[in-house]
Amino acid sequence: MRVVVAHNRYREAQPSGENTIVDAEIGQLEAAGVEVLPFLRSSDEIPAMSAVSKALLPISPIWAPKAQHDLDRLLTEHRPDVLHLHNPYPLLSPWVVRTAHRRGVPVVQTVHNYRQVCSSGLYFRDGVICQDCRGRALGVPAIVHRCYRNSRAQSALMATTLAVHRPTWRSVDQFIALTSAVADHLRDYGIPDERIVVKPNAVPDPGTPAPLGDGFLYLARLTPEKGLGLLLEAWRRHPVGALGPLRIAGDGELRPQVEAAAAERPDVLYLGQLDRAGVRAALTASAVVLATSTWHDVLPTVIIEALAAGRPVLGTALGGIPYLVGADTPREPAGTGPAEVASAPAGGSDRPAMPEGIKAGDAGWVVAPEPALLAAALPVARAGAAALAASARARYERIFHPDVVTKRLIDIYADVAAVRRP
Structure with a gap:
């Protein structure tokens, strides 16, 4: 072929x-x-x-x-x-x-991404999810708000491109x-x-997972839509050291916030921008990987890398994150009704019921992007990491292996x- x-x-x-x-x-x-x-x-x-x-x-x-x-x-x-x-x-x-x-x-x-409809491709503007251009023949809101490269002229060009090529995309x-x-x-x-x-x-198979480390790893661009502010607000609701270390890796416009948090609390460690060996070492040192995006993140590769390494994931219930951790379709354990299914973990009734607002999947947990819910989910994830480690690796082998x-x-x-x- x-x-x-x-x-x-x-x-x-x-x-x-x-x-x-x-x-x-x-x-x-x-x-x-x-x-x-x-x-x-x-x-x-x-x-x-x-x-x-x-x-x-x-x-x-x-x-x-x-x-x-x-x-x-x-x-x-x-x-x-x-x-x-x-x-x-x-x-x-x-x-x-x-x-x-x-x-x-x-x-x-x-x-x-979402660029069939959205000029920026993100469905995200001014720090919040935005879908103002859905269903419009021309994305005028994108032009008004300079959604493409912060330029009204370039936004007008992209909005026009999307309108002109609507029949093109529908012919794929x-x-x-x-x-x-x-x-x-x-x-x-x-x-x-x-x-x-x-x-x-x-993602490539890294081989047999190492034993779980301790604490959490956040590995992403340090930009608003990746939910760094949400994570830090949730983390500060716990006493210093109560959850083990929070390792943050990456670079971007919010780097000063990370550096300030690391200076403020000894349980926040800023690792900077990592190469492949550094990512592998950070995954090995951690027990849970965080994906706290506040936009409809399409497919954060770090989640697949986490599953390959046998690390469960705590993320927000947005975009592709529930699918990646196996929490997009609820499973109904025997003997439960609709009211119980909303908070029941995937995988059956042998796992403990989740607190309200936390949904478990095969390879992790998702919550709405709210500081209180994420703060409540952090100790749940830390306590449950060992129970989901093998399931996380099995999900990688079944769905995400090359x-x-x-x-x-x-x-x-x-x-x-x-x-x-x-």
Whole structure:
């Protein structure tokens, strides 16, 4: 099988999990015998562009003529079975879908964010969840609030792009939703069920998990939507040392808040930006991983890394987090009714009932993004980590292991290629 993987890489100065996932997926496909033809552009190319190319940049999200020319030549020469699109902005444009279809090549797209509707892709503005542009022909609120790169002009361009390419997106042959929450987003956008499949990302298998450490690990960009403020407020509701250490890793605009918290309390440790070895060491030292996003986080890779390491996760009940920890679909233990199911843990009645507002899944717990609820869940997670460690690792092996995910992706390609466009 021959597949074109199309992706506009985000700037290297802005660490991107999406770039990492695309690179890993290409490697996994090639290891499985798929011939991959990368069609990649990078936003880092923009400063070195010619004056003419830079002059055309404002229209490139709508139509990028050079990218279409290069892609058309690639498709004509190699005649791939499928084009797999990730991020098209700004140098590829959704127009690659039309270019592929013109050559009879079906298109699969992995949906990494909410940019079919939201100009920023986050459904998040001014510190709170925002869905003001849902259902609108043109995202005027995004223009008014400068949602794209804090620029009214660029926001107007992106809102126009989304309006122009609504028919383009609806012509995609198969959407890959990373979680059940993304599948719901696509249905709300008007995509029929038969063109949506749920397939998460994978992370490499780190091997047999080390014994649990102690305390909690927060590993994320230090930005408002990742819920750092929520976490610190919840943590301060407990006496110093009562929960073991809170390790915080990452970098971003809220770094001063972390440094202040670490100076204020000896049980808050700031680890800075970690490399892969540092992440592995931090996971080994901890018992529970935190994912306290206050936006509809699509698929925090750190959760999958936690499960692979046999660490359960405490997160907020937003976006893909409940799906990742197995708390998106309640299981009804024998002998319980609807009232009990709301707080019953997944996995049966052999586990203790959760306090109100805390929902347990196969691999962790989720709560609403409220300081009091998160504060109440922290000691529950610490006490229950050992009981869920094996279940967390088993969930990784069953759903997020590269062997499982890559086979699922190849099956998706085969199904789409079987009904190749004329």
